[in-house]
Amino acid sequence: MGRHSIDICDCSQCENKDSLFCKLSDAEKDTISTNKGSNFYRKGQVIFYEDNHPNGLYCIYKGKVKITKFGDEGKDQIVRFAGDSDLLGYRALLSGDTYRGTATAMEDTHVCHISKSNFFDVMTQNNNFSYDIIKLLSNDLKKSEQKLVNISQKPVIERIAESLLILKNRFGVDEDGMLNVVLTRREIGDMAGVTTETSIRTLSALKKDGIIELVGKKVKIINERELVRIANLYD
Numbered sequence: 001m002g003r004h005s006i007d008i009c010d011c012s013q014c015e016n017k018d019s020l021f022c023k024l025s026d027a028e029k030d031t032i033s034t035n036k037g038s039n040f041y042r043k044g045q046v047i048f049y050e051d052n053h054p055n056g057l058y059c060i061y062k063g064k065v066k067i068t069k070f071g072d073e074g075k076d077q078i079v080r081f082a083g084d085s086d087l088l089g090y091r092a093l094l095s096g097d098t099y100r101g102t103a104t105a106m107e108d109t110h111v112c113h114i115s116k117s118n119f120f121d122v123m124t125q126n127n128n129f130s131y132d133i134i135k136l137l138s139n140d141l142k143k144s145e146q147k148l149v150n151i152s153q154k155p156v157i158e159r160i161a162e163s164l165l166i167l168k169n170r171f172g173v174d175e176d177g178m179l180n181v182v183l184t185r186r187e188i189g190d191m192a193g194v195t196t197e198t199s200i201r202t203l204s205a206l207k208k209d210g211i212i213e214l215v216g217k218k219v220k221i222i223n224e225r226e227l228v229r230i231a232n233l234y235d
Helices: 026-033 090-095 116-125 127-153 156-171 185-192 196-208 224-231
Strands: 037-041 046-048 056-062 065-070 076-082 102-105 109-115 212-215 218-221
Touching: 026 116, 037 046, 056 090, 056 116, 076 127, 076 156, 076 185, 090 127, 109 116, 116 127, 156 185, 156 196, 156 218, 156 224, 185 196, 196 212
Parallel strands: none
Antiparallel strands: 037 109, 046 102, 056 109, 065 076, 065 102, 212 218
């Protein structure tokens, strides 16, 4: 698969401060770190495939990942994104089911792999950690339900506008004000549930109206207030 082991510190010494593991005690972090694997994925490489069985939990040390689901019409649908400190594969691990989506590196990405037994050991010993996991699952369900409503009811331009705002809120902007993530027009379309051609036309229309700027694959939001209005996020 082209994976290469890298040296990543123990969880107790991790520089990422937004992980759920940050709230654990040093002893619990040591448990999580025991036999932890460290993998490097180049842009475009798959971390895990839909319908495969999990044998552990993934935590992104550094990088960006998209999770896609294979649709009924043979078209991928981007269901969410993940970045530094985010967990991957926890729903399949907790349910004892297969992965419901495919995780792919969007840029060169470093990922920790935590053993299933160590993860469950900490969950059974720490009620607060278990509660945090439940809240994470509940939030995922809420977002999935809202996305389903949006795709079925919102016009195309609202979906594209909302997708751009989601990307800004998730990854921020760089020093030039560009979204700090690079997606193809097809990926933006996959995210919004529209075709590549529709994505291209809609982005061009937003550019023509002076709401966004397009530089290659990069996007810059020029008029965020108007984009919020178009996305119909006030209701």
